[in-house]
Amino acid sequence: MNLDDLIAAERSAPAEATKTQANQVWQSIEHSFVSVVPAVGAPAAAGKASTLGKLGLGKLSAALSTTVGKVLIATTLVTGGAVGVSRLDTGDRGPPTAESSTAGPENQRTAAAAPVQPTADTLRSAPVPGDAPAQPPTQPATEPQPAAPAPSKEASQSQAEVKPAKARPAAKPKASVQAELALIRRTQSAVRSGSHGRALTLARQHATTYPSGAFVEDREALRALALCESGSAKGSSAASKFHKRWPKSMHRSRIEAACE
Amino acid sequence: MDSSAARNGQGVEALAAAVGPTAPPVSEPDRARGQASAKRALEDVYRQHQRFVWRSLARLGVADPTLSDATHDVFMVVARRLPEFEARASIKTWLFAICLRIARSKRRDYAREQKRREQYGLTRAGTHADPHGQADAARTLRDLLQQLGEDKRAVFIMAELEEMTAPEIASVLGIKPATVYSRLRLARAELERSVQRQHARERREKGDAR
Numbered sequence: 001m002n003l004d005d006l007i008a009a010e011r012s013a014p015a016e017a018t019k020t021q022a023n024q025v026w027q028s029i030e031h032s033f034v035s036v037v038p039a040v041g042a043p044a045a046a047g048k049a050s051t052l053g054k055l056g057l058g059k060l061s062a063a064l065s066t067t068v069g070k071v072l073i074a075t076t077l078v079t080g081g082a083v084g085v086s087r088l089d090t091g092d093r094g095p096p097t098a099e100s101s102t103a104g105p106e107n108q109r110t111a112a113a114a115p116v117q118p119t120a121d122t123l124r125s126a127p128v129p130g131d132a133p134a135q136p137p138t139q140p141a142t143e144p145q146p147a148a149p150a151p152s153k154e155a156s157q158s159q160a161e162v163k164p165a166k167a168r169p170a171a172k173p174k175a176s177v178q179a180e181l182a183l184i185r186r187t188q189s190a191v192r193s194g195s196h197g198r199a200l201t202l203a204r205q206h207a208t209t210y211p212s213g214a215f216v217e218d219r220e221a222l223r224a225l226a227l228c229e230s231g232s233a234k235g236s237s238a239a240s241k242f243h244k245r246w247p248k249s250m251h252r253s254r255i256e257a258a259c260e
Numbered sequence: 261m262d263s264s265a266a267r268n269g270q271g272v273e274a275l276a277a278a279v280g281p282t283a284p285p286v287s288e289p290d291r292a293r294g295q296a297s298a299k300r301a302l303e304d305v306y307r308q309h310q311r312f313v314w315r316s317l318a319r320l321g322v323a324d325p326t327l328s329d330a331t332h333d334v335f336m337v338v339a340r341r342l343p344e345f346e347a348r349a350s351i352k353t354w355l356f357a358i359c360l361r362i363a364r365s366k367r368r369d370y371a372r373e374q375k376r377r378e379q380y381g382l383t384r385a386g387t388h389a390d391p392h393g394q395a396d397a398a399r400t401l402r403d404l405l406q407q408l409g410e411d412k413r414a415v416f417i418m419a420e421l422e423e424m425t426a427p428e429i430a431s432v433l434g435i436k437p438a439t440v441y442s443r444l445r446l447a448r449a450e451l452e453r454s455v456q457r458q459h460a461r462e463r464r465e466k467g468d469a470r
Binding site for chain 1: 299302303306310311314315318319324325326327328329330331332333335336339369372394395397398400401402404420421448451452455
């Protein structure tokens with residue numbers, strides 16, 4: 001075969017995603033989009049996005065992560081007047097302490113859900129088991145707020161209300177735990193399939209949505225695994241932070257194997 | 261931007277309108293409508309161009325196991341960067357430019373991962389069962405493309421496989437049309453040599469087998 005034959009072959013039989021793959025990718029995009037979409041409407045988003053092209057993928061992921069956190073805050077600030085209470089996470093998003101109309105359809109499910117604490121059994125039955133110590137809000141959720149787009153007087157007022165709300169102890173509705181578990185499962189399967197970028201996006205999404213959720217330890221374990229397996233320089237520091245925080249974790253040996 | 265985006269189909273236009281910097285995020289109903297509209301439009305773009313993105317990433321050297329991940333990343337960039345889209349050429353060339361960046365990053369990640377796997381003896385060499393079959397011939401070309409430098413490879417893919425025009429390619433890569441022709445000529449010559457070398461190797465292997 002000469003070069004023209006090879007070109008003709010590639011034109012007629014290019015690499016193609018299977019229908020399942022295409023649908024899975026779309027679901028993953030759709031899920032990430034729900035978190036990211038407020039950013040695209042915010043005035044600062046365009047400027048922030050302009051830096052993305054110059055960044056590597058790791059940096060892109062980091063940029064998305066911080067933006068998601070800021071955007072959630074910004075969304076709350078923008079609509080804070082109507083909401084009245086400015087807790088960032090509502091509904092599915094981890095421990096709900098207040099209602100909010102800022103989030104998507106997922107977040108409107110839990111207002112009536114009965115609070116329930118996940119038992120050791122429910123956690124053990126999860127594919128990524130482990131007890132779940134409470135975790136302080138992670139980076140995206142605690143991103144310094146001045147960076148959030150379009151701050152206004154009203155926004156600053158709402159911003160002031162955000163801080164005390166974060167510290168409140170909260171109950172976990174059933175729906176929230178199930179949704180959280182589903183998100184962890186997706187993260188886990190992304191790690192398994194070697195889709196590290198997607199795994200990191202999902203882990204960040206979890207950190208934003210469930211800053212002190214039931215599966216924080218699992219999320220951090222998956223994040224460390226994804227970073228290490230992708231060869232990221234941040235892998236070893238994520239692993240050592242994990243070991244420091246959960247020295248007796250059941251994920252320890254797997255992380256050690258991946259990050260050595 | 262609005263007028264130029266309009267040239268690129270309804271989906272892109274709606275997405276641009278929904279996410280553009282001019283869209284005022286004033287009220288919650290407006291925001292919700294904007295989000296829904298942006299999502300629908302992104303879905304349109306995805307449905308129309310997912311295959312193009314996938315095959316472009318494969319041709320640019322993204323390994324099979326990471327193609328889903330890379331496609332996801334491309335469309336996340338699309339969702340976020342549409343306000344910057346000026347539609348100087350077409351949405352395909354814009355998408356290709358995003359693919360180039362994502363592919364570069366994915367190749368780096370994959371190379372690191374492969375290195376790690378080699379240390380543990382986990383790597384499996386890929387073989388093409390029938391190098392003269394249509395699918396394997398296509399794969400052979402994709403393998404050969406990886407021997408080209410990135411600049412030449414991008415020009416070759418856009419010109420020979422996607423049949424884009426020289427001005428379109430020039431706009432994606434920020435080079436002159438004359439440079440496009442020159443890189444295309446060099447890419448073809450290099451690939452011709454690679455094909456000849458491969459034939460020679462196959463002949464030798466057949467001779468050895470006898």
